[in-house]
Amino acid sequence: MERILFFIFGFVAVFGSIMVVSRRHPISSVMYLLLTLFSVAALFVLRKSHFIAAIQIIVYAGAVVVLIVFVIMLLNVAESKIPVERPTLAQGVGVVAAGLLMLEGALVGSRYGAQIEKAVDVGTVEAVGKALFTSYLLPFEITSLLLLAAIVGSIVLARKKF
Amino acid sequence: MLIDLLIVIVKIAIMLAFVLGLVPVLVWAERKGAAFIQDRMGPAKADIFGLRLAGLFHPLADALKLLFKEDFVPEDAHPLFYRLAPVFAMAPVLLTFAVVPFGDTIEIFGRKVPLQVADLNVGILYVFAFSSLTVYGIILAGWASGNKFSLLGGLRSSAQMISYEISLGLSIIGVAMVFGSLKLSDIARAQGELLFGVIPKWGVVVQPLGFILFLVSVFAESARIPFDLPEGESEIVAGFHTEYGSFKFAMFFLAEYVHVVVASGLIATLYFGGWQIPYLYADGFHLFGKVLHLPFALVVIMQVLAFVVKVLFFCWFFIWVRWTIPRFRYDQVMRLGWKVLLPLALANIFITGSVLLLFGGAKPL
Amino acid sequence: MVPESYYLVLSGIMFAVGVVGVVSRRNALIILMSIEIMLNAVNLAFVAAGSYLGDPAGNVFAFMVMTVAAAEAAVGLAIVIAIFRHRETVDVSELKELKF
Amino acid sequence: MIRVKKVSRPKEIPLTEKLYLVEIAKGLAVTMNHFLKNLTNPRSIPTIDYPEVKRPVPPRFRGRHRLTKRPDGTPKCVACYCCATACPAVCITIEAGEHPDPQIEKYPVRFDIDMLRCIYCGMCVDACPEDAIRMDTGWYTVPERNREDLVYTIDMLLSD
Numbered sequence: 001m002e003r004i005l006f007f008i009f010g011f012v013a014v015f016g017s018i019m020v021v022s023r024r025h026p027i028s029s030v031m032y033l034l035l036t037l038f039s040v041a042a043l044f045v046l047r048k049s050h051f052i053a054a055i056q057i058i059v060y061a062g063a064v065v066v067l068i069v070f071v072i073m074l075l076n077v078a079e080s081k082i083p084v085e086r087p088t089l090a091q092g093v094g095v096v097a098a099g100l101l102m103l104e105g106a107l108v109g110s111r112y113g114a115q116i117e118k119a120v121d122v123g124t125v126e127a128v129g130k131a132l133f134t135s136y137l138l139p140f141e142i143t144s145l146l147l148l149a150a151i152v153g154s155i156v157l158a159r160k161k162f
Numbered sequence: 163m164l165i166d167l168l169i170v171i172v173k174i175a176i177m178l179a180f181v182l183g184l185v186p187v188l189v190w191a192e193r194k195g196a197a198f199i200q201d202r203m204g205p206a207k208a209d210i211f212g213l214r215l216a217g218l219f220h221p222l223a224d225a226l227k228l229l230f231k232e233d234f235v236p237e238d239a240h241p242l243f244y245r246l247a248p249v250f251a252m253a254p255v256l257l258t259f260a261v262v263p264f265g266d267t268i269e270i271f272g273r274k275v276p277l278q279v280a281d282l283n284v285g286i287l288y289v290f291a292f293s294s295l296t297v298y299g300i301i302l303a304g305w306a307s308g309n310k311f312s313l314l315g316g317l318r319s320s321a322q323m324i325s326y327e328i329s330l331g332l333s334i335i336g337v338a339m340v341f342g343s344l345k346l347s348d349i350a351r352a353q354g355e356l357l358f359g360v361i362p363k364w365g366v367v368v369q370p371l372g373f374i375l376f377l378v379s380v381f382a383e384s385a386r387i388p389f390d391l392p393e394g395e396s397e398i399v400a401g402f403h404t405e406y407g408s409f410k411f412a413m414f415f416l417a418e419y420v421h422v423v424v425a426s427g428l429i430a431t432l433y434f435g436g437w438q439i440p441y442l443y444a445d446g447f448h449l450f451g452k453v454l455h456l457p458f459a460l461v462v463i464m465q466v467l468a469f470v471v472k473v474l475f476f477c478w479f480f481i482w483v484r485w486t487i488p489r490f491r492y493d494q495v496m497r498l499g500w501k502v503l504l505p506l507a508l509a510n511i512f513i514t515g516s517v518l519l520l521f522g523g524a525k526p527l
Numbered sequence: 528m529v530p531e532s533y534y535l536v537l538s539g540i541m542f543a544v545g546v547v548g549v550v551s552r553r554n555a556l557i558i559l560m561s562i563e564i565m566l567n568a569v570n571l572a573f574v575a576a577g578s579y580l581g582d583p584a585g586n587v588f589a590f591m592v593m594t595v596a597a598a599e600a601a602v603g604l605a606i607v608i609a610i611f612r613h614r615e616t617v618d619v620s621e622l623k624e625l626k627f
Numbered sequence: 628m629i630r631v632k633k634v635s636r637p638k639e640i641p642l643t644e645k646l647y648l649v650e651i652a653k654g655l656a657v658t659m660n661h662f663l664k665n666l667t668n669p670r671s672i673p674t675i676d677y678p679e680v681k682r683p684v685p686p687r688f689r690g691r692h693r694l695t696k697r698p699d700g701t702p703k704c705v706a707c708y709c710c711a712t713a714c715p716a717v718c719i720t721i722e723a724g725e726h727p728d729p730q731i732e733k734y735p736v737r738f739d740i741d742m743l744r745c746i747y748c749g750m751c752v753d754a755c756p757e758d759a760i761r762m763d764t765g766w767y768t769v770p771e772r773n774r775e776d777l778v779y780t781i782d783m784l785l786s787d
Contacts, residue, residue, distance in 0.1 A: 050283050063294070070324075094546065203674040
């Protein structure tokens, strides 16, 4: 049962991400990105990481992707101004590199073989919260600095006058 | 196994029937209530065999009319996303109700059945996650219609919803801190306790500021007046659903009212004791040290009814506010969200944390 | 129970797809989305490994990665808006002032 | 000479109004008052249930036209065209015929009023030398499904 779900959501995630990088219009890409994010959230749930799954939807689907959609609509790039993709050498190299990366992933996967391990309940709100506020308190606080820098940076960048 | 599945399906069916069945009643209450507030008669003409029931058949007639209208796609619209948008508007709202408990755990055929579709470990976060998705319906409708007014409505709504989601989430944190859980069932159960032996420990009593913040944010999230900027009909025609007709429009309409029901259910659960009736416990009323014994079945029925009554009251509250307060201006909405609600929500968390640390017996890690 | 390695392979495939997007696309917005896909793939690996090892650190790091993703999206989109305001384009291959 | 009147703005909004919440509660109380008043006593609502109940019209109300009759039932109208001439909207069409009674010269074979053009000014009534046309029916023109039905013929005008 779990295996079937894994394959369904895994397939949807890969399909969605391929569609994201291959669509011409950004808004179609965004919708497929949403699909990918959802299937990844579902995969998190399969791994019993409910907290991260919920955060995935809140932060990614609820904020980041909305922001991207907002920018796409705000720019509202005319159909003729959407960049036309032409194959270049760099792209060829990129695709080959990606293929190699995929091969490596498969090799690593096959090295470990089909080890089946029971998932420990580490993904609940309590467990993640405890880890976040004890062992990882300093990194957690540092992320807040990162966010502050991002806020200031984006405001400065998007201001009308420099 | 099979019977468990059956119980779950029955619960989902009850929930859907309740939420969707309430919609026509709400539409009727909205029109009739508006009329009475404005010294008018309201709908009173539609009849079945001469039976009028004060216009209760009007929503039915409207639904039939919308069903039989022509289903069209405007020329400039994006055909797929135009059709997809109403679904995006509808689905997340309906899903949200799954975690709202409507009664205590009961025993049927020797099984413990919580009166709640899904008791999730991340309860409130689930609500929050799906309520943040409702924006896609509006934003997609606005973009896919190929109409500038629709686009403006979509942009407005996306900015508004991102802004108010923050204070919505932060105001819920106060409740989660007080009751020490994210599970809505735990929160509802904990509200049956008494403060100082007399006052019910409802969310509104322990989190008055949080309640007001939540209420305002929920109004903004469901895009009801005074926050109905996305559709502001006096400025941008009808906003995101300008180009929609027929059943696709009906789905947006339905989604709006389902949103009201869901928001009422959440307000009732988080701040007004959920299914709890003050002083009523599993064995009866406990009042002034005396116990009035009641059969368990009666208690459960009373509690479910109490939840329904609370939800109905808050649905009415949404209607009531709509016909009292005028719409905000766009800059006022933004200022309220960022400059008033957000600092207040942060202050609320800080105060709650301090009080819990000083008096609540919470220990620092 | 799904073996751990399946998750790693899936994560690798998604990451590779993201890399292809970043390298080959010219639309700045789609490049940003491809980066999000890569970050998601990493998150998947983190979470899977975390639950395999029974350590909440996997989840905690996925959480951190999401924070970084949010910050990156905000700043990246601000840059896209700033560029669009000056140049009326979202095509990254037209931005070659620094190239000689 | 234009006189400028200075309107002083309230210097300071009191805190209770700045908080909005009190004012919103007051507003809610107002609407609730109306709601409860109309719910408990629906008769106080001034709405008139139109097709079933009609508002009584004042005696000089200019409603739909009617043609008056002689004691024998024939129209009083002598087809003098005075009303058609006086009509600013040119909505009256009269076709005259010779009356069998030699005392009366003519009678209207056709007397149509185009209700889509009529502006209910009552000039036709003023112009009539025979008191043959009146607007005292107290009726509004009822809506119809096509334009032809709104051209009222002599039979309709005589019927009441």
